[in-house]
Amino acid sequence: MVATSTSHQPIADYLGEEADRLLAHSPKVPKSSLHLPGPDWVDRIFAQSDRNPQVLRSLQQLYGHGRLANTGYLSILPVDQGIEHSGAASFAPNPMYFDPQNIVELAIAGGCNAVATTLGVLGMVSRKYAHKIPFIVKLNHNENLSYPSNYDQIMFGSVEQAWNLGAVAVGATIYFGSPESGRQIQEVRKAFERAHELGMATILW
Structure with missing residues (x-):
């Protein structure tokens, strides 16, 4: 049995019988092998990659904004399900968020690094907010x-449209393992390649 230190005692109380096993665990990967977030995250991680200087600038815009600015962490407000589930599924309890402006204002008020949502939402407010978050x-x-339901990620906007409204990044989803995943991988690869050419960062989720 491994004794727990007094500084860990409150945690040990919560963990109960599992305390010794969890608190005395030795990971197989040493801490020195981890790339931990920090203020130099873009320089330390991305600057060594094939990202061009404009993409690096876009990444720094993401990591350098909001209450977590320059910590290496990101806090992104994602409101990207309006097309998938309809706006009512997301906002019926709070109908004020049917207004795209209120989505962006929520991200700003929360000190988020960025707001991630649909082309239509951001397009409605781009001239007012693209330079603010x-x-x-x-x-x-x-x-x-559609009925019956068909689970497939399809393109609803272009990289050029995202760039024109002032986006610093584009994101996409791939349903890995699905029958359509091969097509999705090719579509997203082409979109991300074009985004990098235009200087935008890319996020796969």
């Missing part, structure tokens, strides 16, 4: 308006 455009979506 980084935009991330979700390019593809599933849609539940």
Whole structure:
């Protein structure tokens, strides 16, 4: 049995019988092998990659904004399900968020690094907010308006449209393992390649 220190005692109390096993655990990967977040995250991690200087600038805009600015961490407000589930599924309890402006205002009030949502939402407010908080455009979506339901991520916007409205990044989803994943991988690869050419960061989720 491994004795727990007094500084860990409150945690040990919560863990109960599992305390010794969990608190005395020795990970197989040493801490020195981990790339931990920090203020130099973009320089230390991305600057060594093939990202061009404009993409690095976009990444720094993401990591350098909001209450977590320059910590290496990101806090992104994601509101990208409006097409997939309909706006009512997301906002019926709080109808004020049917207004795209209120979505962006919520991200700003929360001190987020960025707001990630659909092309339509960001397009409605781009001239007012693109210079106030980084935009991330979700390019593809599933849609539940068809019957029977068909689970597939399809493109609802282009990289050029995202760039024109002032986005610093684009995002996309791939349903890995699905019958459509091969097509989705090719579509997202092409979109991300184009985004990098235009200087935007890319996020896969």
